[in-house]
Amino acid sequence: MSHHHNDSNQYYYEGDQSKLYSGIMNHHFNHDVKSAESKKQIGRIWKVFWILLIVTVIEVVIGMFFSHHMPHGLVAFFFLALTLLKAGYIVAIFMHLGDEVKNFILMILIPLSLFIWFIIAFLADGNYWLHINSTSPVR
Amino acid sequence: MAQQATAVTTEQKIWEGGQSPFKVSYGKMMMWIFLLSDAFTFGAFLISYGTNRFFSSVWPDPNKVFHAFPFMGEANLPLLFVSLMTFILIMSSVTMVLAVHAGHYGDRAGVTKWLMWTILGGICFLSCQAWEWTHLHHQGAWWGSFTDSTMSLDSFKHLFRDSAVADPTFAAGAGMRATHDFYNYFFTITGFHGMHVFSGVVLLVMILINTVNGTYDRRGHYEMVEKVGLYWHFVDLVWVFVFTCFYLL
Numbered sequence A: 001m002s003h004h005h006n007d008s009n010q011y012y013y014e015g016d017q018s019k020l021y022s023g024i025m026n027h028h029f030n031h032d033v034k035s036a037e038s039k040k041q042i043g044r045i046w047k048v049f050w051i052l053l054i055v056t057v058i059e060v061v062i063g064m065f066f067s068h069h070m071p072h073g074l075v076a077f078f079f080l081a082l083t084l085l086k087a088g089y090i091v092a093i094f095m096h097l098g099d100e101v102k103n104f105i106l107m108i109l110i111p112l113s114l115f116i117w118f119i120i121a122f123l124a125d126g127n128y129w130l131h132i133n134s135t136s137p138v139r
Numbered sequence B: 001m002a003q004q005a006t007a008v009t010t011e012q013k014i015w016e017g018g019q020s021p022f023k024v025s026y027g028k029m030m031m032w033i034f035l036l037s038d039a040f041t042f043g044a045f046l047i048s049y050g051t052n053r054f055f056s057s058v059w060p061d062p063n064k065v066f067h068a069f070p071f072m073g074e075a076n077l078p079l080l081f082v083s084l085m086t087f088i089l090i091m092s093s094v095t096m097v098l099a100v101h102a103g104h105y106g107d108r109a110g111v112t113k114w115l116m117w118t119i120l121g122g123i124c125f126l127s128c129q130a131w132e133w134t135h136l137h138h139q140g141a142w143w144g145s146f147t148d149s150t151m152s153l154d155s156f157k158h159l160f161r162d163s164a165v166a167d168p169t170f171a172a173g174a175g176m177r178a179t180h181d182f183y184n185y186f187f188t189i190t191g192f193h194g195m196h197v198f199s200g201v202v203l204l205v206m207i208l209i210n211t212v213n214g215t216y217d218r219r220g221h222y223e224m225v226e227k228v229g230l231y232w233h234f235v236d237l238v239w240v241f242v243f244t245c246f247y248l249l
Helices: A007-014 A036-069 A072-094 A102-112 A114-135 B002-014 B026-054 B080-104 B108-138 B162-166 B172-213 B215-219 B223-248
Strands: none
Touching (some): A036 A072, A036 B080, A036 B223, A072 B223, A102 A114, B026 B223, B080 B108, B080 B223, B108 B172, B172 B215, B215 B223
8 A cells, every 4th residue: 555645635634624524524614504405404303302202201110000910021022122123223313323324333333242142141140140049959 | 248247346336345334424323333232231230130030939010019190199000101201202203203204304493403402302201200219119119129028018018919919829038039029120220221311411402502603504404313312212112112011011
């Protein structure tokens, strides 16, 4: 790989990075915030707000009135699915991760897949501990 | 063939320097990487909570622990107060993303307005948490509470489901240990989250001052609002998981 040490390259790495910033998110700068494009974005934000609110209300209603009468595994699955749905909307829309370059999205999401292993391993260990404690003659 | 050769050249050029392959600045990428590490910290806390819960034969019922509301005395209103807190935080996330949006358009008045609403939301959330902690503390809950073996079953059995306490296998020792663990994790995790909310409010005040002073207009972009926005949304994201783990499951 060739290394160029001319002034323009140095500028990107050590200077003011506003040129990098203007690459993807900043192309509306000095446009009218009341333009149709801007209003479309604002509409999307409020749509996500309503989704988050409605999902939370569903969770609370289930938690208050129904979760005691349903099998515990089903309740847990339901709450986790709704939680991941909310998390997805917050990350993709509010944090604008959905608007970033695909490789950047993968760089953030792939390490998080370690959580799949963490959760399975640690909860299985907790379960085993309970099993040992409740069957062992010495407590 | 020709098409493939072009693709390879483009790919090499992207990583050859002189441009950002991810099209993000250093500061914004580092904020994402910090949030990734913070996600593992919170994840470790919550998984530890889950493990502890899995090896306990009994566990307090959130509908029984969290049932109070300010100025409502002894009224039984399970989950209502925490739903209000969740609503406040979601709302502050919306005002934050509207501030970031206004920043993309260089709309200083809009950024100022939405940042002030976000700060108000953060302060409301912290006040709610202060009330909830105080309330639980008055009920005898704190770090290291419920460890006195002379304590009677009556001092904590109201935190469990009636059916669990009525079960003949319900052991007072296990119940007290579960109560102790539950509150230790509750105060640690909501405290760590509250500390994040507090530092978020401090950062928001700082960027509000810069916005009002016109610093970002002179700089030509509102990226700092976007970076603090990422942090603020992350705090909301963590609350989504804390809410599920402590209050719903």
